[in-house]
Amino acid sequence: MRAALLAGLCTGAVRALGQRVQFPSMVEQPLGPTSTTPLTTPAAPSTTPLTTPWTTAQPAMAPSGSGLAPFDPYASPLAQATPPPQAFPPPPAYTPPPYSPTAPSPYAPAPYSPTPSALYPEGIQMPQSNFSFDQTLKFMQDVRLRWEWLAPIGDRPLGLNDVQTNVTFAVPFFRTTSPLMITPGFGIQFWEGPVTEAPYFADLPPRTYEAFLDSAWYPRVNNWFSAQLGVRVGAYTDFNTFNTNSIRIMGRGLGVVNITPTWQVALGVVYLDRVLIKILPAGGLIWVPNPDARYEFLFPNPRGTRRWTTLGNTDIWVYLAGEYGGGSWTAQREMLSDQFDYNDLRVFGGIESFGLRGFHAFFEVGYVWDRKIIYRFGPPDFPASDTIMLRAGATY
Numbered sequence: 001m002r003a004a005l006l007a008g009l010c011t012g013a014v015r016a017l018g019q020r021v022q023f024p025s026m027v028e029q030p031l032g033p034t035s036t037t038p039l040t041t042p043a044a045p046s047t048t049p050l051t052t053p054w055t056t057a058q059p060a061m062a063p064s065g066s067g068l069a070p071f072d073p074y075a076s077p078l079a080q081a082t083p084p085p086q087a088f089p090p091p092p093a094y095t096p097p098p099y100s101p102t103a104p105s106p107y108a109p110a111p112y113s114p115t116p117s118a119l120y121p122e123g124i125q126m127p128q129s130n131f132s133f134d135q136t137l138k139f140m141q142d143v144r145l146r147w148e149w150l151a152p153i154g155d156r157p158l159g160l161n162d163v164q165t166n167v168t169f170a171v172p173f174f175r176t177t178s179p180l181m182i183t184p185g186f187g188i189q190f191w192e193g194p195v196t197e198a199p200y201f202a203d204l205p206p207r208t209y210e211a212f213l214d215s216a217w218y219p220r221v222n223n224w225f226s227a228q229l230g231v232r233v234g235a236y237t238d239f240n241t242f243n244t245n246s247i248r249i250m251g252r253g254l255g256v257v258n259i260t261p262t263w264q265v266a267l268g269v270v271y272l273d274r275v276l277i278k279i280l281p282a283g284g285l286i287w288v289p290n291p292d293a294r295y296e297f298l299f300p301n302p303r304g305t306r307r308w309t310t311l312g313n314t315d316i317w318v319y320l321a322g323e324y325g326g327g328s329w330t331a332q333r334e335m336l337s338d339q340f341d342y343n344d345l346r347v348f349g350g351i352e353s354f355g356l357r358g359f360h361a362f363f364e365v366g367y368v369w370d371r372k373i374i375y376r377f378g379p380p381d382f383p384a385s386d387t388i389m390l391r392a393g394a395t396y
Contacts, residue, residue, distance in 0.1 A: 141168040141181065142358065146393035150368060152192045154385020158371065159192030160342075166214075173217060183214040189329075194373070194382050202373055202382035204340070205238040208329040228254040228268070240332040245339040245376065248273045248328065254282060262288050266298060274328040275341045275376045300324040314355040322347045325368070339376040344368050348389060360395040 145165050152159030166185030173180035187210045194202045212234025220226050230252045237246040254268030267283035284298040292307040303321040310316065326343040348366025353359075371384035 139169055139171070141170050142360075142395050143167045144393065144395045146391070148389065148391040150389055151387045153387050156194060156383060156385045157192075158194045158373070158382075158384035158387075161190040161192075163188055164210075178218050178220065181214075181216040183216070184212070185214065186211050189327075194384060202375075202380065203333050204373070205240065205331045208236070208238045208331060210234055210236045210327070210329070224258045226256045228252065228256065236327065236329045238329065238331040241330045241337040243330060243337070246330040252282070256286075264288075270300070272328075274326075274343070275339055276343060276374045280324070308351070314353050317352050317354070318350070319352070320347075320349050333375075333378065336378060338378055341372075341374040343374065344371040346389060348391070350391075358396065362391075362393055364391040365389070366391070 143165075144167070146163070148160070148162040150158070150160040164185060164187035166183050168181055168183045170179040170181055189208045189210075191204045191206060191208070194204065212232050214230065214232040216228070216230040218226065218228055232250045234248055234250075235242070235246050236248050249271075250273050251271040252268065254266050256264050256266045258264050264286040265283075266286060268281075270280045270282045272278060272280060280300055282299060284296070284302070286298070287295045289295075294305045296303045301321065301323045303319060305317055305319040308316045308318045323346050324343070325346045326341060328339060328341045330337065330339045346366050346368050348364045350362055350364035352362035366389040367386070368389050369386040371386065373382040373384065375381065
């Protein structure tokens with residue numbers, strides 16, 4: 001019995017050692033004809049997972065930014081088809097905002113839109129101000145430099161070189177959506193002539209100066225009415241004569257009514273504070289037929305502007321305009337201290353550019369006539385000859 005029992009134990013041990021011992025693998029093995037693992041069917045359903053935790057297939061994660069959805073082990077097999085790789089388009093090129101020659105400033109009309117809301121409710125909408133207290137207020141708006149030359153030609157020549165510079169600041173004004181534009185500026189005029197001889201014993205200083213502070217406000221009263229208001233206070237003199245006439249106060253007030261999406265009516269006054277003319281009526285019609293054209297039939301400064309072309313990120317506009325030009329200063333004459341006006345009428349054509357980051361430049365050529373020097377105290381007045389004008393400037 002002992003010998004038979006020992007022989008049985010030995011035989012069982014040998015058979016156990018001869019069986020393959022399988023350890024779990026972290027790489028899934030394919031099941032099928034090429035598999036070395038025998039395919040067996042369990043005799044009864046089992047509640048034990050078919051694979052151990054370390055052999056369970058993990059969901060395949062799509063690379064970050066690939067645009068593919070992550071693998072879902074519970075989704076339908078048809079939904080697991082991997083879409084073909086797609087080339088992602090490059091980010092859209094930066095397009096600067098459109099630039100317009102009607103940007104608000106103390107020296108230009110307030111902006112108008114070809115699609116404002118107006119007196120009539122048939123789809124007409126008033127343009128909204130770009131300024132908001134919810135946005136960061138840009139304190140310094142722009143810096144400007146302008147040069148003007150009048151040629152000393154004709155039998156009564158009178159030449160002028162006028163250089164001006166100014167800077168505009170925007171400050172909040174009460175609780176309105178329109179800021180108050182404050183513009184300090186300085187200018188110098190270099191006079192060439194007139195020739196002092198009979199019968200015109202006119203005399204001018206070689207230089208005059210102006211230092212001013214301008215304020216402008218463009219409030220929106222309601223959905224169809226807006227206004228342009230401004231006051232300028234400055235000293236205009238040769239600094240050899242300085243009196244109450246050297247301080248000039250000028251102003252402008254204009255109301256604008258939007259009648260249709262393309263037509264506006266403006267009416268108001270301009271206060272010049274000169275020797276000859278103190279105040280002028282102002283107003284007329286404004287027509288904006290499309291975004292590339294603007295026509296201002298306004299007295300005393302009419303203007304028609306059209307977009308010519310666009311070069312890269314710079315818009316090029318051309319225009320034809322007219323204006324009542326000149327100014328007024330106090331000066332020391334040969335015999336007395338006096339104030340004089342220089343007045344003229346001008347028509348000119350120009351070209352201007354509006355580029356990236358608000359850079360604006362212009363150049364004008366014009367014809368000037370009806371030129372007069374008018375003194376407050378002492379005659380005679382001097383009628384200067386007609387001449388040509390060149391004017392250029394830049395704003396940033």
